[in-house]
Amino acid sequence: IRILMDNVYEPLDNFSKFLLELKHWDNYVSDQFFTGEYCNRLKGRHTKEFVLNTYKVISKLKELLDEVDVGKFCMCLQSFQQMSKILSLNFVDEYEQVKDLLSQNSTITENSSKQDIASTIFELYDKHCEQLYLYGGWSFMNRSGVEGDYVGETFYLHNLKHYMPHMMRYTYENNGFGPAIFTMEDFEYKNYTSKQEMCCWTNG
Numbered sequence: 001i002r003i004l005m006d007n008v009y010e011p012l013d014n015f016s017k018f019l020l021e022l023k024h025w026d027n028y029v030s031d032q033f034f035t036g037e038y039c040n041r042l043k044g045r046h047t048k049e050f051v052l053n054t055y056k057v058i059s060k061l062k063e064l065l066d067e068v069d070v071g072k073f074c075m076c077l078q079s080f081q082q083m084s085k086i087l088s089l090n091f092v093d094e095y096e097q098v099k100d101l102l103s104q105n106s107t108i109t110e111n112s113s114k115q116d117i118a119s120t121i122f123e124l125y126d127k128h129c130e131q132l133y134l135y136g137g138w139s140f141m142n143r144s145g146v147e148g149d150y151v152g153e154t155f156y157l158h159n160l161k162h163y164m165p166h167m168m169r170y171t172y173e174n175n176g177f178g179p180a181i182f183t184m185e186d187f188e189y190k191n192y193t194s195k196q197e198m199c200c201w202t203n204g
Contacts, residue, residue, distance in 0.1 A: 001033075001073075002036055005064075005065070006036075008065075012034060013034070018056075018060050022049045024046055029041050051080070054077050057077060058074045072135040075135050076132055091178050092168070092172055092178040093115070093118040093121075095108070095109070095110045098121055102120070129161055133157060164179065
């Protein structure tokens with residue numbers, strides 16, 4: 001986003017103010033974005049809030065910049081948000097958990113079989129992943145900095161495209177679970193909590 005707005009002061013200033021409207025975002029974080037510094041102040045809570053508000057971000061970008069300039073990037077953001085939701089599912093075959101991901105013209109209903117629901121979710125992931133891989137590789141998800149250089153694709157993008165689809169299907173077919181069972185959040189939370197306990201309630 002910073003590159004798209006480089007040397008264009010007014011949109012840059014407006015978007016910086018927009019970031020302040022997001023939960024957890026403050027001047028300490030947004031100032032780095034505004035000045036073009038490396039964003040080492042960003043934490044997980046900032047990224048999560050940004051992803052949760054993807055549609056607001058896209059709307060703001062299209063308001064501030066020409067859609068020709070930001071169209072592909074906005075498609076990347078939208079696909080990444082949908083993929084993030086799928087990757088956060090513990091179960092991919094329960095209608096109540098996945099109904100918000102389904103399009104209005106989807107044939108999947110609460111009466112559909114679990115296998116059909118899961119297959120639809122996997123196909124949805126593949127669709128968004130293909131879009132992210134195509135446009136992400138042509139914009140910001142490559143290490144070389146050269147637009148369209150797939151040799152320089154990030155490992156993160158490579159993993160989402162070439163490994164996660166197989167891992168999700170394998171995990172579901174063999175165990176009946178979704179990809180969220182691999183998250184480290186529970187471990188990190190317990191690790192953080194135990195450290196806080198030691199720090200606040202002991203002499204250690």
